[in-house]
Amino acid sequence: MRTKLLSLLAAVALLGACSTDPQTAATTSGSGASSGASTAAVTSTATESGPAAGSQEDLAVNVGDRVFFGFDKFDLTADARTVLERQAFWMRKNGAVTVLIEGHCDERGTREYNIALGERRANAVRDYLLTLGIDANRIKTISYGKERPVDGGHTETAWKKNRRAVTRVN
Amino acid sequence: MKMRFWGLFRHVALSAALIAGVLVGLPGERAYGELRIDISRGRVEPLPLAVINFAGAGEAARYGRDLAQVIAANLERSGLFRPINQAAFIQRELPVDVLPRFGDWRVINAQALVNGSVTVAPDGRLRVEFRLWDVYAEAQLEGQSVATVPGNWRRLAHVISDMIYQRLTGESGYFDTRLVYIAETGPATRRVKRLAIMDQDGANHKFLTDGSTLVLTPRFSPTTQEITYLAYYNRRPRVYIFNIDTGQQEVLGDFPGMTFAPRFSPDGNKVIMSLSRNGVTDIYTMDLRTRAVSRLTNSPSIDTSPTYAPDGRQIVFNSDRGGSQQLYVMSSDGDNVRRISFGRGRYATPVWSPRGDLIAFTKIVGGQFHIGVMKPDGSGERLLTSGFLVEAPTWAPNGRVLIYFKQIPGGQRGGGATRLFSIDLTGFNEREILTPVDASDPAWSPLIP
Structure with a gap:
């Protein structure tokens, strides 16, 4: 029993590492592989040792808590829409959850413009969730501009990860 | 004539009147033509000058050296x-009293x-x-007597520096001023930012906030001991006003969205700022006395x-x-909007010179950031400095020097730095402004009243 639980946890950790890697989320095209993995994670671990349903971890591991944007862009890519459709499904399933959408930018813009750009990104996510039937009262937005990168590097790879909107469970 | 002395400056017209009005206590003679270094001519050879320790007995001698x-x-x-x-x-x-x-x-x-x-008066005040x-x-060019409490001695030095600067350049000085800026510590992903203030030479440094809340983009009031800035209290980014004397902070207005990018109007009666709502960012003003709000842009x-x-x-924005x-430039009521920048790249953070003759900006082109200036009609663009990231120019009150911040990127393991630099309008004399920790978003105060 003990070893079985440990190996299960290891598997979860592995899947977790996989799907929270922003690179994976950023670059894999669409739902194919990653949503398959997510589904597997949900079915095999949700009941006992997985993240609590409706938690930030649940969202991040099993659904995808963030979408990515092009340089100086705020329109949603096909990949982003797929992630947000999963988020909407997840929010309907966890009807009590409210979220804060954080809009972020890379460091290659000026501070104040980026604050406005981050707001546009957060708002683009909010608008799409609304069209998917999520109640406006459940979604708030905030922009951090270039203040909160996930990757402090100064390369195109880092900037891609930082141009994002993250859905935070309150 | 004394052309040898003045010959180092360009466009200097010196007359006998200069020597006349310099008895102790008289303000500088202003009747003659304005003495001015022609900054468009580029670099000026620095004038060799001697500053001898001010004389004094005992304790006063120490102040004399420091001054x-x-x-x-x-x-x-x-x-x-x-x-x-x-x-x-x-x-x-x-x-x-000695020649x-x-x-x-x-x-x-x-x-x-x-x-x-220097003398210490019976009431303890320093008289210089x-x-x-x-x-x-x-010939004597200037002679003045100034006094203050000893704790304020550095201001005497700055006031005297301003008088010397004004007398020898024909432009008002900028030494009796302060800088407010954002002090930065910690890794890029969890940066701690604090409001900080110091004299223009880095002395009397003080942190004004404790770093528990993200704060950005401070600006001085031209008329009061107040700073307007952006703070993320309770995860709601909004414009605040900080009172330097009392330490009190007050949110400015109750807007249905995020307010940011605040600056005071030149009379100190209004704050102009951006309001973002539903993905749209427009410019508003709030009258600080009546709290009346005006919307200036609607796009x-x-x-x-x-x-x-x-x-x-x-207004430039x-x-x-x-x-x-x-x-773009528009009238203060929001009318007559016209674009003024047409060069390659993106332009941002415009700041009108206190002289009115130039607008400083940040420009992003070719993967580099630049600080530059142009005339208010958009002509005469000149770039003064460039780098991986240079941003947020702020003017000295005499419109001759700019301070901005520069980020020097580190490697994968960090090691970068973000620092304040000053640069002359000619593009020469770029210097780091020393701060105890990393620094960004500088704002230069007016001359202290």
Whole structure:
């Protein structure tokens, strides 16, 4: 029993590492592989040792808590829409959850413009969730501009990860 | 005539009137034509000048040394003066009631000479008298007496520096000023940012907030001891006003969205800022007395970083309404919007010079950031400095020097730095402004009243 639980946890950790890697989320095209993995994670671990349903971890591991944007862009890519459709499904399933959408930018813009750009990104996510039937009262937005990168590097790879909107469970 | 002394400056018209009105206590004579270094001519050779330790007995002697040191350092940092090492001085003491031995100063090539005397009055106040001499004309150019409580002695040094600067350049000084900026610590992903304030030379440094809340983009009030800035209290980014004397912070208005990019109007009665709501960012003003709000722009674009012209009649801002970030000027009521930047790249953070003749900006082109200036009609663009990231120019109150911040990227393991730099309008004399920790978003105060 003990070893079985440990190996299960290891598997979860592995899947977790996989799907929270922003690179994976950023670059894999669409739902194919990653949503398959997510589904597997949900079915095999949700009941006992997985993240609590409706938690930030649940969202991040099993659904995808963030979408990515092009340089100086705020329109949603096909990949982003797929992630947000999963988020909407997840929010309907966890009807009590409210979220804060954080809009972020890379460091290659000026501070104040980026604050406005981050707001546009957060708002683009909010608008799409609304069209998917999520109640406006459940979604708030905030922009951090270039203040909160996930990757402090100064390369195109880092900037891609930082141009994002993250859905935070309150 | 004394052309040898003045010959180092361009466009200097010196008349006998200059020598006339310089009795102690008289303000500088202003009747003659304006003395001005023509900054469009590029680099000016720094003027060699001697600042002798101000004379004084006992405790006053220590103040005398410190005053001379601060004055010399101010003038040196301007890039327009070259203080001569005191070790080279032949005449080593010079109280104000003694005439300089001008020959001794000519030998070491001092063109100008500053001396003074310090006394501690019975009530404990410091009284400082100083003289500024034209060594080759053997004439006094300035003589003033100033007094303050001892704890304020550095301000005396700055006030005297400003008088010297004004007398020798024809432009008002900027040494009796302060900087407010954002002090930064910690890794990029969890940066801690605090409001901080210091004198323009880095002295009297003080953190104003504790770092528990993200704060950005401070600006001084032109009329009160207040700073407007952006803070993320309770995860709601909004414009606040910070009172430097009391430490009190107050949210400005109750807007249905995020407010940011605040600046005071030149009369200090309004704050102009951006309001973002539903993906649209427009420019608003709030009257600080009536709390009345006016909307100045109404477009689906990002309109931000608004700044008033010094006469308050026009506003420059940046907007992406034309497809990319560019600079626009409008009347203070929001009418007559016209684009002024047409070069390659993106333009941001426009700041109108206190003189009114130029607009400084950040420009992003070719993967680099630049600080530049252009005339208010968009002509005459000049880039002053460039780097991986240079941003947020702020003007000295005399419109001659800019301070901005520069991020020097580190490697994968960090090691980068974000620091303040000053640069002359000519693009010369770029210098780091030393701060205890990393620094960004500088804002220069007006001359302290």
